[in-house]
Amino acid sequence: MKIVRNLFDGLKKTRVLRPVKPVIRTIEGIVLGSPEAASQAPHFRDHIEIKRYMSTVILAMIPTTVAAVVFFGWYVLAMILTSYVVGGIIEVLFALIRKKEIEEGFLVTGLIFPLVLPPTAPLWVVAVGIAFGVFFGKEVFGGTGRNIFNPALVGRIFITIAFPEIMSATWRAPFSDAITAATPLAVYRSTQGAASYLDLLLGQVAGSTGEVFRIGIIAGAIILMMTRVSSWRITLSYLASVAVFALIGHGLSPQTFAPPLFQLLAGGVLFGAVFMATDPVTSPAAKTGKLIFGFGCGILTVVIRTFSGFTEGVMFSIVIMNAFAPLIDNTVVNLKYRPTKR
Amino acid sequence: MANKRKRAIGGYRFSRFSGQPQADVVDAGVPPVVTIDLRPAGTVAVRSLVEEGEAVTAGQIIARDDEDPGNPVIASVNGKVEEIRKDRKSDAAVVIRSDGTDSWKTVEGFSAEWKNLRADVLEKLVYLSGASGAVSGGIPTRFNSAAIEPRQVEHILLQVVPAEVFNPAPSALLDGRDFGAAAQGLEILSKIMPGAQLHLVGGRRQRSLLQRLQQVCRQNRLKQVFLHTVAAKYPNHREEVLIPAVLGQDFPHGYTGLNLGVLVIDLQALLHVRDAVVEGKPAIQRIVALGGSGFAKRPHLRVRIGASLEEVLDPYLDKQRPQRIVRNSLLTGSIVNQGVVDALMATVIAVPEGDQTPPLAFSRPGFRTDSYSRTFLANFVPFTKTVDTNLHGEHRPCIACTYCDSVCPAGILPHLLHRYVQRDVIDEALVRFRIFDCIDCNLCTYVCTSKIPLAELMLQGKVKLKAEGLDPRPEEARSMALKGVPATDGAPSAGVPVVGKGGA
Numbered sequence: 006m007k008i009v010r011n012l013f014d015g016l017k018k019t020r021v022l023r024p025v026k027p028v029i030r031t032i033e034g035i036v037l038g039s040p041e042a043a044s045q046a047p048h049f050r051d052h053i054e055i056k057r058y059m060s061t062v063i064l065a066m067i068p069t070t071v072a073a074v075v076f077f078g079w080y081v082l083a084m085i086l087t088s089y090v091v092g093g094i095i096e097v098l099f100a101l102i103r104k105k106e107i108e109e110g111f112l113v114t115g116l117i118f119p120l121v122l123p124p125t126a127p128l129w130v131v132a133v134g135i136a137f138g139v140f141f142g143k144e145v146f147g148g149t150g151r152n153i154f155n156p157a158l159v160g161r162i163f164i165t166i167a168f169p170e171i172m173s174a175t176w177r178a179p180f181s182d183a184i185t186a187a188t189p190l191a192v193y194r195s196t197q198g199a200a201s202y203l204d205l206l207l208g209q210v211a212g213s214t215g216e217v218f219r220i221g222i223i224a225g226a227i228i229l230m231m232t233r234v235s236s237w238r239i240t241l242s243y244l245a246s247v248a249v250f251a252l253i254g255h256g257l258s259p260q261t262f263a264p265p266l267f268q269l270l271a272g273g274v275l276f277g278a279v280f281m282a283t284d285p286v287t288s289p290a291a292k293t294g295k296l297i298f299g300f301g302c303g304i305l306t307v308v309i310r311t312f313s314g315f316t317e318g319v320m321f322s323i324v325i326m327n328a329f330a331p332l333i334d335n336t337v338v339n340l341k342y343r344p345t346k347r
Numbered sequence: 348m349a350n351k352r353k354r355a356i357g358g359y360r361f362s363r364f365s366g367q368p369q370a371d372v373v374d375a376g377v378p379p380v381v382t383i384d385l386r387p388a389g390t391v392a393v394r395s396l397v398e399e400g401e402a403v404t405a406g407q408i409i410a411r412d413d414e415d416p417g418n419p420v421i422a423s424v425n426g427k428v429e430e431i432r433k434d435r436k437s438d439a440a441v442v443i444r445s446d447g448t449d450s451w452k453t454v455e456g457f458s459a460e461w462k463n464l465r466a467d468v469l470e471k472l473v474y475l476s477g478a479s480g481a482v483s484g485g486i487p488t489r490f491n492s493a494a495i496e497p498r499q500v501e502h503i504l505l506q507v508v509p510a511e512v513f514n515p516a517p518s519a520l521l522d523g524r525d526f527g528a529a530a531q532g533l534e535i536l537s538k539i540m541p542g543a544q545l546h547l548v549g550g551r552r553q554r555s556l557l558q559r560l561q562q563v564c565r566q567n568r569l570k571q572v573f574l575h576t577v578a579a580k581y582p583n584h585r586e587e588v589l590i591p592a593v594l595g596q597d598f599p600h601g602y603t604g605l606n607l608g609v610l611v612i613d614l615q616a617l618l619h620v621r622d623a624v625v626e627g628k629p630a631i632q633r634i635v636a637l638g639g640s641g642f643a644k645r646p647h648l649r650v651r652i653g654a655s656l657e658e659v660l661d662p663y664l665d666k667q668r669p670q671r672i673v674r675n676s677l678l679t680g681s682i683v684n685q686g687v688v689d690a691l692m693a694t695v696i697a698v699p700e701g702d703q704t705p706p707l708a709f710s711r712p713g714f715r716t717d718s719y720s721r722t723f724l725a726n727f728v729p730f731t732k733t734v735d736t737n738l739h740g741e742h743r744p745c746i747a748c749t750y751c752d753s754v755c756p757a758g759i760l761p762h763l764l765h766r767y768v769q770r771d772v773i774d775e776a777l778v779r780f781r782i783f784d785c786i787d788c789n790l791c792t793y794v795c796t797s798k799i800p801l802a803e804l805m806l807q808g809k810v811k812l813k814a815e816g817l818d819p820r821p822e823e824a825r826s827m828a829l830k831g832v833p834a835t836d837g838a839p840s841a842g843v844p845v846v847g848k849g850g851a
Contacts, residue, residue, distance in 0.1 A: 009706075038704035046678060049512075049734045051793055056709035057722050057740075109743075150746045231721055343779075
């Protein structure tokens, strides 16, 4: 232990390595932890830290990630690695330029991003997308904690718009090399035929790599809520509003609106509601605000799915609501703390 | 009571920490030297009545000032005054070298037939024994021992809520006495403060204990005694939380419970009152609980006020690692490695200084690590948890996880307020977001994922607001008709007085 600590102390003092000091500090932080002690009251601290917090999100994503690799092959792993390497380089470069710490939020972004891509996405598209997402979604705002939009979604939207034929024309079903053109939502839109709920739950349908194994996502949701890492308010209000609006819509016009349970299980609703809408940085902080945010995501998802040119509306709805998050927070807090005399 | 009781919100239960005090009481003996603080209320130094070289006896009043609210300072040992530090404002004190004898001078006028004593005699006993100084803010008597008069007291709350990480055991505080002693204390207080209603407040586990006390009170024909239960969460033992939760009254932030006419007292102070009146015993010693894994053995110590902690704790400390000694509360207490036992000390905590963490600490299962988040297995398995002073993480920008908002007992939003202060935006918005409701319990800093010193920032914000004349509390206080607040000078301190907070 002491040897390792001395080694890091030596490395930090080496003149040649000074430009990469944040990298050394990050590795030291991961391996040894921070030696800093509380200087005044409170004299002890909760063991939660950003590394633990982000690791818990990754832990919650493991079931669906493993399923993605099993369903779509080792290529998914290559996508994940590409995302981590390219995004990581940008993250580190920014830390070096800013002379700030490398922030752990990227660990989650770097994994979410390949999981929201079609399994047919070329690696260069993965690289371009994550680079754009990390740069324009996060770093230009000042890094983790200051960004307005979910960086993974910024990257995803960019490549959706930049390379539409790659991003929406080709899909693959699990355990098959055959290129199909349709996800369950697209199938429903053209033929009103809904995939079986069991297939949807087990992920035996076409879709983005990480969104198909829905049992795994539900397991992840349980982990996140049980550990208090994500807000149940956002996840549940998102899912509830999708169900309610689909129910109303389907009741009024079964031809235009897909049935509620199908809407919940098809596409990226579960993945989005569990792993992306709940990003604490880009969602409202106030409790009521979280409910409103999830509610808004739900309505927008159903509306975009039903009435727009896109078959899936999760990413747009979350990013749109991200933009409203500060406004929602502001309104809720101002209503709670009215400028009246007590 | 027309007021609606408010349920205590937020808070956090510090459960299953290893190093809890054991219930036995060990006598620490008579210390060779005692250093007695001349600022019993933690504010202005009281004029000393003795000279250097003068012989004093335990129980003798060595400093007293009847003009300002305050309590006499009592010599805790027999011996000779060695030094009087009066020039230095920060540590004005009388140093007494003890002659080693353990006797003390009883307070004049005490009687076994105390039930026949008049209120003025009772008050005199409580005041001259120093017992009225065993509560932060003082127990009201006709001797100007607190900000208000005894007749202004409307409620007396005896609190035994084990809300801290380490709490003294009530059985140890009784130190061989039975519940009758506590009931006698309550009876004496209600004679001194005839207008006051009596309330017993504890956690759920203290309920049967308090019920027994209530029963004894009834047998002694003590008028109605109310029993209340609050969650044993931190900081539910603080008067800022107890008074709204038990009595349904808004707490006047920046002031004390006494300004509302509510005396909150702990078991130890109550027993000081009882001992002064029934046995004539001056408040010269405390029962201090030892808590924390920094102690190899953790009894309660019967120890004289003014004794050096370094000497008193020496037989109990684990000397393998450097230890941090903290007074009363790990959340709010001061570091007292070089300190002495004071008149409001309830617990002494020793925790290892944590400059080391195990490798890859963030990825460990965490069988013994406490966290508000449930990301460690300690939340799911019944093992005891450990404490050290390490931050357990690096400083990061706020990610708005809102743990601080969830635990805040004042129902305010530390994560929002700290951003204002950090950017030096000190304006009415902070007042509107009720920054002055903050009771400096430090729980937000404790739970912070990004290791941001939230409570410290909020305190800075309060100090700056006050400097800018934006403190709304004197105005609010005027509408609350507070007691013992001079009409001209109603300016409260920016924070809450630190002395005596914490510890049951």
